[in-house]
Amino acid sequence: MAFDKMELRDIEVWDGNFAAAQALRQCQIDVVAAYPITPSTPIVEGYAKFLADGYVEGEFVMVESEHAAMSGCIGAAAAGGRVATATSSQGFALMVETLYQASGMRLPIVLNVVNRALAAPLNVNGDHSDMYLGRDSGWIQLDAYCPQDAYDLNFIAFKVSEDHEVRLPCMVHQDGFMTSHTAQGVKTLTDDQGYGFVGDFKPMNDMLDFEHPVTHGVQTEEDWHFEHKARQHNDLMTKVLPKIQAAFDDFEKLSGRKYSIVEKYDMDDADVAVVCMGTSVETAREVATEMRAKGIKAGVVGLRVVRPFPFMQLQEALKGAKAIATLDRSSPNGAPGMLFNEMAGCLYNLETRPMLCGKVYGLGGRDLTKKHLVDLFTELQANVDAGKITTPLQQFIGVRGPKLSFL
Secondary structure: OOOOOOOOOOEEEEOHHHHHHHHHHHHOOOEEEEOOOOOOHHHHHHHHHHHHOOOOOOEEEEOOOHHHHHHHHHHHHHOOOOEEEEEOHHHHHHHHHHHHHHHHOOOOEEEEEEEOOOOOOOOOOOOOHHHHHOOOOOOEEEEOOOHHHHHHHHHHHHHHHOOOOOOOOEEEEEEOOOOOOOOEEEEOOOHHHHHHHHOOOOOOOOOOOOOOOOOOOOOOHHHHHHHHHHHHHHHHHHOHHHHHHHHHHHHHHHHOOOOOOEEEEOOOOOOEEEEEOOOHHHHHHHHHHHHHHOOOOEEEEEEOEEEOOOHHHHHHHHOOOOEEEEEEOOOOOOOOOHHHHHHHHHHOOOOOOOEEEEEEOOHHHOOOOHHHHHHHHHHHHHHHHHOOOOOOOEEEOOOOOOOEEOO
């Protein structure tokens, strides 16, 4: 490797965007094709500066839209390169068509998604609308709670995505502004450690291997489409979780930082629990600790892996809980929230089937306060004491005006 190495301190003060850009630099990406959009722009902008300053040997391709950005990534990955980009919100929505192409062609692209509300009305702040939009696109999806996670999970993403038994693209999510623009201490890897963890890129079925010609972008229609989706893609996704856990374990040996597919906090004896994602996990943990001091056995479960959805791990984490609330940071628009729906399916066959309610919160960047969570844990304990759900099954929390329920 001929690139210049950057000296890092053991702990740097980075926001989530800069942490992700540093990880891309250390992974030595061959091609980044990108189009700017708030609040993800600093990731690709940071990578472009690293390239201009001689810290990376690669190509930065400026395109005319997010659809073109992922199309460029698809072409570069199919040609045999290590490829990444970043986007948010409306850009992600424009990119959706090509996401299905990338996963169906089994191209190991890493996409940093800085989660932001979808219009209309226009809003540049964080919620999980774009994350939810991409949940069925066939990509592995990892979720960061803080800048440290945004840094670490990029290494994990390349490690898993490029595994020849996986070869599926991977998203790394972080909350817009709450993680992307909030600076915290980030424990770093050296350049050699970071690159050594992901290793040299090993192409597979690349178009430029003229000795072993392959076809990309084939058409199947009714004769083979079902088998491709059911037997190859879906079956492959169900086998990804052990690969992710193995990468987590390897990363812990390297860095000392432990990650799990499902993150459990005070769940061993919890009667009431909140299931959530993103920055809300850390807030919920703090409140759960305070609730325990008041005599309520509160716990928190955070999803680290959104896709493949970890049904069995969630069942195990929540089997002892009596009342559970899911927190969805995306408007369901006439249906229960995605996390509520999937948790309901996950918990339905448990012998101890806990009471389950769903809360929608934080749309368009609205704060989730400690008071909201204190009220929620108190409500869950009231459900336990009454032996039934005492409030509407689905509610918005934190919205101005009278309480708003829809189930």
